Amino acid sequence: AQSVTQLDSQVPVFEEAPVELxxxxxxxxxxYLFWYVQYPNQGLQLLLKYxxxxxxxxxxxxxxxxxxxxxxxFHLRKPSVHISDTAEYFCASGTGRRALTFGSGxxxxxxx
Amino acid sequence: xxQVTQNPRYLITVTGKKLTVTCSQNMxxxxxxxxxxxxxxxxxxxxxxxxxxxxxxxxxxxxYKVSRKEKRNFPLILESPSPNQTSLYFCASSGPTGLxxxxxxxxxxSRLTVL
Numbered sequence: 001a002q003s004v005t006q007l008d009s010q011v012p013v014f015e016e017a018p019v020e021l022x023x024x025x026x027x028x029x030x031x032y033l034f035w036y037v038q039y040p041n042q043g044l045q046l047l048l049k050y051x052x053x054x055x056x057x058x059x060x061x062x063x064x065x066x067x068x069x070x071x072x073x074f075h076l077r078k079p080s081v082h083i084s085d086t087a088e089y090f091c092a093s094g095t096g097r098r099a100l101t102f103g104s105g106x107x108x109x110x111x112x
Numbered sequence: 113x114x115q116v117t118q119n120p121r122y123l124i125t126v127t128g129k130k131l132t133v134t135c136s137q138n139m140x141x142x143x144x145x146x147x148x149x150x151x152x153x154x155x156x157x158x159x160x161x162x163x164x165x166x167x168x169x170x171x172x173x174x175x176y177k178v179s180r181k182e183k184r185n186f187p188l189i190l191e192s193p194s195p196n197q198t199s200l201y202f203c204a205s206s207g208p209t210g211l212x213x214x215x216x217x218x219x220x221x222s223r224l225t226v227l
Contacts, residue, residue, distance in 0.1 A: 046215045102154035
């Protein structure tokens, strides 16, 4: 069975500082990995995905993530955050059968 | 505009009173799914549907029913709601079969409170 662990439930950070949101996954088979973002009172939207190929993937709004198979991690990074990045971020894994397993979420709080 | 529409967005009800949360998508997607979101637990899949008349259980199906009579609609039915079904519910859809990109399109959510 798959599982996704997001190690931090909340991450406070000042505006223009870098940020890393951590995600570890476990799976006995090859996985696809995703980061979704949920802005207040909205549904989730896809931020970026890793299906295969280059382990560094770039997404919308300047976010990127690196797939590390040996460490079973898929951490999300941004070199300089903005107030508008305040949201909840979910890491998810899938095996291609259209069922995603989500982590518990990390609330990013960007302070001025 | 491509979208997934859920109704109602907010609902307060009482234990045992049947209710239906509707979901409709205008993208001609074959795959649709229901998730519930609870603090500290992330999103958990309730039911999903690969196509019309094809539905299957997700991780937490107890207390819920679904139907898929038309491609665009995928209602979630709570026959006898209980307080432990108080949650934020999301409907999601995904594009054609074949290469799956993992992108789910989510509705804005339906916040349900069962007293």
